Amino acid sequence: MYTVLKHAHMLFAATSGVLFILRGVWMMMDSVQLQKRWVKILPHINDTLLLGCAVALTVMLHQYPFVDHWLTAKLIALVLYVVVGTVAIKRGKTKKIRILAFVLALLLYGYIVGVAINHSVLSFLA
Numbered sequence: 653m654y655t656v657l658k659h660a661h662m663l664f665a666a667t668s669g670v671l672f673i674l675r676g677v678w679m680m681m682d683s684v685q686l687q688k689r690w691v692k693i694l695p696h697i698n699d700t701l702l703l704g705c706a707v708a709l710t711v712m713l714h715q716y717p718f719v720d721h722w723l724t725a726k727l728i729a730l731v732l733y734v735v736v737g738t739v740a741i742k743r744g745k746t747k748k749i750r751i752l753a754f755v756l757a758l759l760l761y762g763y764i765v766g767v768a769i770n771h772s773v774l775s776f777l778a
């Protein structure tokens with residue numbers, strides 16, 4: 653069961669990254685695709701499932717955010733990824749700000765993957 657949940661979590665994590673890159677490219681191209689209903693809704697459904705699996709995994713592992721540092725780092729970085737991500741796709745006032753936010757969100761995503769793999773706040777530097 654744990655392995656199934658972990659692979660589901662990884663699949664949703666990868667999908668989250670792919671959908672974000674796709675929306676970032678459309679943002680840079682000023683594409684009307686960004687206004688499509690499914691483009692607005694699907695990432696939220698996917699991220700909810702990603703988080704749902706994450707919660708189940710933490711319970712099964714008996715490791716929790718604000719107890720185990722690597723999970724605290726993951727949760728904080730996830731919140732930042734979501735906030736900076738909305739600046740990149742929607743809220744950024746100029747294109748320069750949106751592109752900068754897009755790059756920052758990708759770096760945060762990479763940091764999260766490194767934390768997940770190494771179970772360390774130092775991410776890929778561990």
Ligand code: HEM
Pocket residue numbers: 658661662665666668703706707709710713717723724726727730733761764765768769
């Ligand atoms: C964008 C957000 C996230 C990404 C990209 C992501 C990515 C990953 C990846 C790639 C793994 C597999 C690591 C490996 O074993 O090689 C993983 C595992 C895991 N993640 Fe996430 N994750 C995210 C959010 C979260 C959050 C918010 C939590 C909980 C606070 C969480 C909790 C876990 C747990 C408990 C595991 C299992 C670790 C293990 O069995 O070794 N993840 N995550």
